[in-house]
Amino acid sequence: MKKTKKIASKTRRFFAYLIDILIIDLIIVYPFKNLLKSFNLDFNFNNLDQLTQISNYGLLITIGLSIGILSLLYWTLMEYKLKQTIGKMIFNIKVSSEGNLEFWQALVRNISKPININILLLVDILYMLINKTHLRLFDKLAKTEVVEVEK
Amino acid sequence: MKKWKFVIVLLIILWLAAIITSNYIKENNKPSFQDNNIALIPISGEITSFGDSSLPFSASGASSEILVDLIKKANDDGSIKGIILEINSPGGTVVASKEIADAVKQSKKPVVAWIRELGASGAYWVASSSNWIISDPMSITGSIGVIGSYLEFEKLMQKYGITYEQLTTGKYKDTGSPFRALTNEERNLLQGKLNIIHDYFVTDVAKNRNLTKEQVDQLATGIFYLGVEAKDLGLVDGLGGKKEAEEKIKELTGLKTINLVSYQRKKSFFESLAGLSAYNSYFIGKGIGEGIIAKASDSKNLIPTV
Numbered sequence: 001m002k003k004t005k006k007i008a009s010k011t012r013r014f015f016a017y018l019i020d021i022l023i024i025d026l027i028i029v030y031p032f033k034n035l036l037k038s039f040n041l042d043f044n045f046n047n048l049d050q051l052t053q054i055s056n057y058g059l060l061i062t063i064g065l066s067i068g069i070l071s072l073l074y075w076t077l078m079e080y081k082l083k084q085t086i087g088k089m090i091f092n093i094k095v096s097s098e099g100n101l102e103f104w105q106a107l108v109r110n111i112s113k114p115i116n117i118n119i120l121l122l123v124d125i126l127y128m129l130i131n132k133t134h135l136r137l138f139d140k141l142a143k144t145e146v147v148e149v150e151k
Numbered sequence: 152m153k154k155w156k157f158v159i160v161l162l163i164i165l166w167l168a169a170i171i172t173s174n175y176i177k178e179n180n181k182p183s184f185q186d187n188n189i190a191l192i193p194i195s196g197e198i199t200s201f202g203d204s205s206l207p208f209s210a211s212g213a214s215s216e217i218l219v220d221l222i223k224k225a226n227d228d229g230s231i232k233g234i235i236l237e238i239n240s241p242g243g244t245v246v247a248s249k250e251i252a253d254a255v256k257q258s259k260k261p262v263v264a265w266i267r268e269l270g271a272s273g274a275y276w277v278a279s280s281s282n283w284i285i286s287d288p289m290s291i292t293g294s295i296g297v298i299g300s301y302l303e304f305e306k307l308m309q310k311y312g313i314t315y316e317q318l319t320t321g322k323y324k325d326t327g328s329p330f331r332a333l334t335n336e337e338r339n340l341l342q343g344k345l346n347i348i349h350d351y352f353v354t355d356v357a358k359n360r361n362l363t364k365e366q367v368d369q370l371a372t373g374i375f376y377l378g379v380e381a382k383d384l385g386l387v388d389g390l391g392g393k394k395e396a397e398e399k400i401k402e403l404t405g406l407k408t409i410n411l412v413s414y415q416r417k418k419s420f421f422e423s424l425a426g427l428s429a430y431n432s433y434f435i436g437k438g439i440g441e442g443i444i445a446k447a448s449d450s451k452n453l454i455p456t457v
Contacts, residue, residue, distance in 0.1 A: 027162055028169045035173040059176070066172045070165055081157055 005147040007134050008093040013146055016087030017113075020075070023086055028070045032063050068114035075110035076103070084149075092149045101144065109142035187406045189397075190225035190234045190414040194218060198243025198251065198273050213240055213274075215247035219254040221414050226259055231412065233261045233404040235396050236281060242272030242294070245348055245457050252355070255280040261403035265396035266290045266387070271375050273457040275386070276352060279359040282403060284387040285396045286378035293386055295356060296373030297348045299341060299455040305332050348455055360385060 078085045083094040112120035127137035196212035264278035266286035271294035315330035357367040
């Protein structure tokens, strides 16, 4: 008899995402914050005026892209290999797909995540909030879902 | 166990990749962030205290509040070694011009003023406070003098049978009202105040330029000078443009190479939006209505400009 997978709750997914963001901040973003400090720039919202005023756009874009690519690698490789990120492990949830989870599926389902606030992520989350299947838009595109780990 | 081994290896690889990438960026951004940055601060348009704030969300022109803040920031920024002021301004109000001139004088870092098209009156006052003035041979500069002017409608009102009644408690409270002509006494009084400003302006320019007050007094007729004339008269130090300004700041800072960093207030989203759509249509209405009638009825309109 085929077992029915229990879809993970939005709350668990949200807190798992927060844990992953914290880990990314510590492992990936921290060295870039040090880089900005070495340029006498501090990356926080109080300092946006200085950051944007002194023609730092090229630098900011390079840093943003680097953080984005490395973060995407974290989510994609973790889920491709283990079907879980550290956040998901803590909250006992995992990514599931019909067959084996392919690399492209792991990549597509995480493509909206690397930048914390962006239009893709907003659309992604909005889609999850308004549809009944609890799927993010990029989950649907990647043909994946997040389910609870069977004990 | 295998699972955690993978997690730890991946995290170490990502951490190393982040460190290597950030170091790479640091190395390759050296030209922008070495200790050879020079702040390029534009002073464009009429100088006022807050810029032209008549448009919602806007501040066009040269606001002394913003410029003083930028000069201070450039001084506080460890990566900035000197300042070039790119001047394109006909001058402005007395206090705003003086505020910027004072900030330039207080700068601990060398300041070169580069006059492009126009650096007259209050804008010249600012330039004179710098360590060195470069101007194009054909730039318009000088124009040391003070103006206090307003429209006066008394005869027009008489023609249409309109009378002006204003109750005041002080003898001179409605001095400068556009609805009546000045008396000789009032004219002398206002002229006296302009003379005080003029004297202050001349004294400060003389001090800034290491000239005698008498020398500057002779030049301070309000006439403008071309850059080439200003050089002969000692009002500017050198002729040229951006290249010459860069060479001079290199000399003053002792740097072999410099990296110009644009220091200016970034326009907010609303300002850009206002600038895109509303600017022209707004001023058609404003110019006809408020620009003439409302301002004319304001007796405090007589703000001297330099």
